[in-house]
Amino acid sequence: MATRVYVPRETAAVSVGADDVAIAIARCAKEKGESIELVRNGSWGATWLEPLVEVVVDDKRIAYGNVAAADVPAMFDAGFLRGGESESRLGAINEIPYLINQDRWTFWRCGLIEPLNIDDFRAHQGFKAFEKAVEMGPEAVIETVKASGLRGRGGAGFPAGIKWQTVADTESGQKYIACNADEGDSGTFSDRILMEGDPLGLIESMMIAGFAVGATRGYIYLRSEYPLTHSILSRAIDTARDAGWLGENIQDSGFDFDIELHLGAGSYVCGEETAMLESLEGKQGIVRYKPPLPAHEGLFGKPTVVNNVVTLASVPNIMNLGGEKYASFGVNRSTGTLAFQLAGNIKRGGLVEKGFGITLRELIEDWGGGTASGRPVKAVQVGGPLGAYIPAEQLDTPLDYEAFVEIGAMVGHGGIVVFDDTANMAQQARFAMEFCAIESCGKCTPCRIGSTRGVEVIDRMIAGTEREANYDLLVELCDTMEDASLCAMGGMTPFPVRSVLRYFAEDFASAVGAD
């Protein structure tokens, strides 16, 4: 019988050589006359161990971490196909602490299954939640999502059940589900890991949302920086359609639903929901005024559920296991789990799905193992480019939407970017303004002009020109941008800037020539 070997086909794994490892394994097996079944799975999310290869021995999946193509012949000589010893051998995948200590609610199929194999998906609860939804009826589905307390995982944290209810209650001949897969925040990759590791799961989630609110068409807006994701997702949509899980009268349920996959084009602000809708309509990704809310007048003016990938993908298990079960994870009004992403200067970077309430320190030290450089942590940016820089003294803050707001920060999409003590935070404040200037859609003045002025003011502070007067000017500029910008781009760019002023003001004096 062929020995089953897993090698991830996932952007991070492939970016550090997984394709070459797969080729080397196939070649070695052939040379040795061994019969193997090579499966390209998704990533488990332990990115620091990529390429992470597994071989199935006695029904156990034995993992090998950081495998290079050049190591493969020696691994074969040491009996790799029978789980033989080698430097990279980690033991059984379901005994790796990084993975087993998580609360894998939304990402449980990632790494486990073959992403594009619909039979494997079905064997792992695939489409069970949709079938249950059809049985329960739309109102009960929405009540279940409400009971879970699920909030938007894209960053804004708006209750998903209420959004769904609003769309369901809005009369219209056509409604839409728009999945926001424009994961532009630096330090985030959970949408990508999900779409590459469990694309059919996302499709099922959109079907459930469509069924609940009465939408027959779904759109996925995927950022163009994810070419591998695009290839996997488009094949998954075709696979689902060919098997009768998308299209008219799905599995005789009487429900019609289909999905169109659109690519973004390198604009960060298109992650903002109304800019994304404009872009889906083929236009410039310029932010719309709200109201009207997309739930009332969204895509092509029709009621539209706009949800992030992870928000949607949390729903199938909420259907399967119950909203109350999901709500039993987390703390306060932050119920459920979040896929935290450890990134930047971190020893063990990757995805950690945990209930809310875990502290930054637990994530960075227990999971992440501290900085990659081995130097002390200086600052941590949580929630992407619009999130505050949190100083090392505040690492005991629990990850909770409201607790983060209290310290002037935000949880956002759960990205955690670690900087060591060599970072110059004045440069990071400057970058926040520079990035806003590059990416501003230009519709409102505080964002369009304010960001450029912000770079200039910070440059003067760094150069030591009237530092105190410019400090006051920068604070005033931050007030204006925060109060008067149309969306989060201009409205929240001041967050990282202010955090640098508050905690790292001394860095303005030492920024000259820093990198």
Place this chain on the structure above:
Amino acid sequence: MTHEPYNKKTASDIVASFGARPEMLVQILHAFVDRFAWISEDAIRQLAAELNLSRAEVHGVVSYYHDFRTEAPGKHIVRICEAEACQAMGSRKLSAHAAANLDGEDVTLEPVYCLGNCACSPAIMVDGKTYGRVSNERFDDIMASLGESG
């Protein structure tokens, strides 16, 4: 990456494959870049005519998005991530190294803001392929391997 010079017939076929729907403009422009590498003035004119949009509307969309270049790129396109996670792992130094070493080469070097490979920083994308944990040495190796494969 192999591209072909812009020609009206191919362009027209691409537009038709999207049902000549104006709301598909962003997707059509992607298909143009995949095929012709960049968006020419002729392309804008033709798109406006075939999608029943004004040239200003098409130009507006082309110029809005970073992905739609309006000049022919070099033989290879090297995008270095300069967003925060990669900055925390020295991407500014990597960008400086790249700029110094690629000077005079037929390469388009540009920043990109996040490739979603933030646990393997610094990350780069070369001709549409993402690489992670890119030290200066690994960068040089990647560029050298491009030379070999032409």
